[in-house]
Amino acid sequence: MPPTGRPMSSMPERTTTSPVVERPVASSVEELLAGATEREAWGTADSKSGAHFERVTIDGEPHVVKYLHVDDDWIMRSTGDLACRPVTVWRAGILDRLPSCIDHGVVGVATGFGRNGWGAAILMRDMSPWLVPEGDQPVPLDQHLRFVDHMATLHASFWGFHDTVGLTPDVHRFAEFSRDNMVVEQERGWPDVVPPLIVDGWTRYPSLAPAVADAVLALAADPTPLTDALRACPRTFLHGDWKMGNLGSRPDGTTVLLDWAMPGEGCPTVELAWYLAINAAKLPQSKEDTADAYRDALEAQGVVTGPWWDRALDLALLAGSVWFGWEKALGGPGPELAWWVERADAGLARL
Numbered sequence: 001m002p003p004t005g006r007p008m009s010s011m012p013e014r015t016t017t018s019p020v021v022e023r024p025v026a027s028s029v030e031e032l033l034a035g036a037t038e039r040e041a042w043g044t045a046d047s048k049s050g051a052h053f054e055r056v057t058i059d060g061e062p063h064v065v066k067y068l069h070v071d072d073d074w075i076m077r078s079t080g081d082l083a084c085r086p087v088t089v090w091r092a093g094i095l096d097r098l099p100s101c102i103d104h105g106v107v108g109v110a111t112g113f114g115r116n117g118w119g120a121a122i123l124m125r126d127m128s129p130w131l132v133p134e135g136d137q138p139v140p141l142d143q144h145l146r147f148v149d150h151m152a153t154l155h156a157s158f159w160g161f162h163d164t165v166g167l168t169p170d171v172h173r174f175a176e177f178s179r180d181n182m183v184v185e186q187e188r189g190w191p192d193v194v195p196p197l198i199v200d201g202w203t204r205y206p207s208l209a210p211a212v213a214d215a216v217l218a219l220a221a222d223p224t225p226l227t228d229a230l231r232a233c234p235r236t237f238l239h240g241d242w243k244m245g246n247l248g249s250r251p252d253g254t255t256v257l258l259d260w261a262m263p264g265e266g267c268p269t270v271e272l273a274w275y276l277a278i279n280a281a282k283l284p285q286s287k288e289d290t291a292d293a294y295r296d297a298l299e300a301q302g303v304v305t306g307p308w309w310d311r312a313l314d315l316a317l318l319a320g321s322v323w324f325g326w327e328k329a330l331g332g333p334g335p336e337l338a339w340w341v342e343r344a345d346a347g348l349a350r351l
Helices: 074-078 085-091 141-157 170-174 179-187 194-208 213-221 224-230 268-278 287-300 309-330 335-348
Strands: 036-042 052-058 061-068 106-113 119-125 236-238 247-249 255-257 264-266
Touching: 061 106, 074 179, 085 106, 085 119, 141 236, 141 247, 141 255, 141 268, 141 287, 170 224, 170 264, 170 309, 179 194, 179 213, 194 213, 194 309, 213 309, 213 335, 224 309, 236 268, 264 268, 268 287, 268 309, 309 335
Parallel strands: none
Antiparallel strands: 036 052, 052 061, 061 119, 106 119, 236 264, 247 255
């Protein structure tokens, strides 16, 4: 950490922390969907949170509605989201400040949905024609590199961002897949597919990654040492879930970036590490080359990375195991698990 205790930064803060005009929020689903002529239930295999979807037609154009409520969505429960963060990021006007290379697709939101009015509905343009296809087929290299470039553009545009509206806290972000959080899902009778897999994977992890397992599991339960270390690195605005199921490319090359469930302030390499971990099967180049491409893209945006890069990358890749060590363990011993164990060891040395 620098002597002042402030994050290392290599460029002045940009103007993205200045006040912006808030977006209106509808008070009901009926108000949000006024004028809809067709409505039908809809689902996608890439959505594993428990949220519900609907396809609607408004003014002759196809739209998708995502219904969010902590009763239905285990990720909201696991990340402590009672306020529906996609509503918060919309209301605060942050989506209006995204760089032009990213299309978030949101056209409106409504609150007051479900029990206690805690839920929300997110109305989006139907972006399905441009989304990355489901499955484990690697994406084309040019599309992948464009995603990485646009991620860096987003981060550079918000360099120095400070959360003042109540987005995803660091501790909630890194504890998302902890075994402690899965106790709630067990008590609810495992209503979703993923949580029991998380428990299974963490059970296997110590025998497959003995060199780092104790430390990684401790950080998953209490990520405070990791979050403290990362706070000495630069900060920006994070989308929070750059998985291929949320990504696509419009014909003009604009990146479609959906599902603003975990936005917040954080170290930029954390977003990169998530992308590398969750999309491992679909990456058309190595993780090292992807990280280099991201760094080059940041530099092209005017961000000098030399003073902080190595430390921030090591810590973020440790976070990759804190999130997805369970998932890598489910794949059994092999190059993927071994790579993340090696990177976790390097990250632990930075704490």
